[in-house]
Amino acid sequence: MLNKVYTPKQIDILKACRNTDWFMLINHGAKRSGKTQLDNDIFLQELIRVRKIADDLDIDTPQYILAGYSMGNIQDNILTELSNKYGFEFKFDRFNNFVLFGVKVIQTSHGNISGLGRIRGMTAFGAYINEASLANQEVFDEIKARCSGPGARIIADTNPDHPEHWLLKDYIKSAAAGILNFHFALTDNTFLDERYIKNIKESTPKGMFYDRGIKGLWVSGEGVVYPDFDQNVHVISSDQAKHIVFERMIAGVDWGWEHWGAIVLIGVKGGSYHVIEEHAAQHKHIDNWIVTAKDIIMRYGNIPFYCDPARPEHVASFQEAGINAYLANNRVLSGIEAVATLMTNKQFFIVYSKCPRFREEIYKYIWKKNTGEPLKENDDVLCAIRYGIYSDMTANKIELPGQSQMEQIKRLKGML
Missing domain, CATH: 3.40.50.300 (P-loop containing nucleotide triphosphate hydrolases)
Known part of the structure; x- marks a missing residue:
């Protein structure tokens, strides 16, 4: 029995x-x-x-x-x-x-x-x-x-x-x-x-991810973090992106100074995520990032901005400026796995020509030796992408006081 x-x-x-x-x-x-x-x-x-x-x-x-x-x-x-x-x-x-x-x-x-x-x-x-x-x-x-x-x-x-x-x-x-x-x-x-x-x-x-998730092995990462990224599969043109009717738009934000800061705009349709544009710079003050965010809002509405939680004062500045800003879900490995799975399943796409910093990072973002952590280099736009995508995937886990669960989910996914 x-x-x-x-x-x-x-x-x-x-x-x-x-x-x-x-x-x-x-x-x-x-x-x-x-x-x-x-x-x-x-x-x-x-x-x-x-x-x-x-x-x-x-x-x-x-x-x-x-x-x-x-x-x-x-x-x-x-x-x-x-x-x-x-x-x-x-x-x-x-x-x-x-x-x-x-x-x-x-x-x-x-x-x-x-x-x-x-x-x-x-x-x-x-x-x-x-x-x-x-x-x-x-x-x-x-x-x-x-x-x-x-x-x-x-x-x-x-x-x-x-x-x-x-x-x-x-x-x-x-x-x-x-x-x-x-x-x-x-x-x-x-x-x-x-x-x-x-x-x-x-x-x-x-x-x-395969060795751990399928074989159950305690292994570290080797080589690049996103080995399945393929320009022949994941790259789309601006014209292709314009003809997609997205269900919602979201943004991911990674703060920086010496490291590059970045805001990425992402369109979501049918479980696929499309990085439409990036805005990346060094030595850019929060007021300048607010201007960038408001430009995006003028074109796409007051969409949710999922922001690096390491700088809550910057998130507060966004909110005070009327930007729909939230602390991003920053579980690093879970977020990386989510983005990597999208790539494997051909559900991640990017307007490569509009994302020059992404082109710099995607082949240089690597794992630390002997650990399961990525090296904190060449990761700024990639972190912004992870914040946006993984926070959108887990938006129903984020609680906002005074709102019903359905309202929370809809608002966090840019549907209210």
Whole structure:
């Protein structure tokens, strides 16, 4: 019966967990390979086990930590999945915690140091850490330290990162007793449709993203960041762009001084993104960028400008000038992967003749050696493009006070 619910890889892990007195379980590897689905079920089993331990110790309210990159990620990756699968209706207190199987589950974000405040000083009987490679290391260590209740265990899952990452070096490769780790490739998920696997393999950018996303390997990038860019595929003329009826227009903004600053105009149609023009310069004051933005607005309306969040004072200046400016989604690797996937899928196009700085950068933007990060050189227009495209893709994740979710989405996508 188990093989109708779990893959062979998942069954092996369940058996190992049952036959071992483990302290930490780390499932790592490719996306869609079955890691989180398995860990969600183990999480439920652990809560039941914790309740039994608490009963033996006459503890009324044992506590357990549930951590993710953000509270939204916990909801999307874990709680919604459990609700859909088992029909749970979580009742949250004013601190966003809930009780399940008689165990109080304390939710916290681990993506930045602020997550420490929700767990500092508590005694936990276990933890479930989703997207563990994205965790701030100090928060991860604090979660581990808080798991001091009798029989406490930690579940962690993650997609791979670069080969020098602390999670890989200090935990996954550790020979410490009590740590179980298992590697997943996409093909380990035997419930996936063969057509889906074929399409995912073909549409995943080659190089680092393929090795991580399909093979589940902890590798660094090598060579240029966008190896699939092809002038024969992705370049369009100004005349071609003029004849496209775009669903909406957006702009991406990267601030600069010694580094080039840039504003790019992007047209969106049917899931494809078209970079229509760029405005790039060094040593340009914010007042001059406002003039550039207003010129774009005169021609295309008050479209959304997704701006580099590193200079919030410049974003504020745009807003004070009546420009529809927002802090861009600046998750670097996720944004690069999104743009690279568009290129692979032939959904990225650019008016090459109108983007001279892009022509300078596209073949010079490279990965750092031994890490999963791009070198901060020759990236200014490319960052502006990433800000615009990835923020547009994730606009429904950005919250604006006083607006309904639909209003937020429409406004951020230039539809209001």
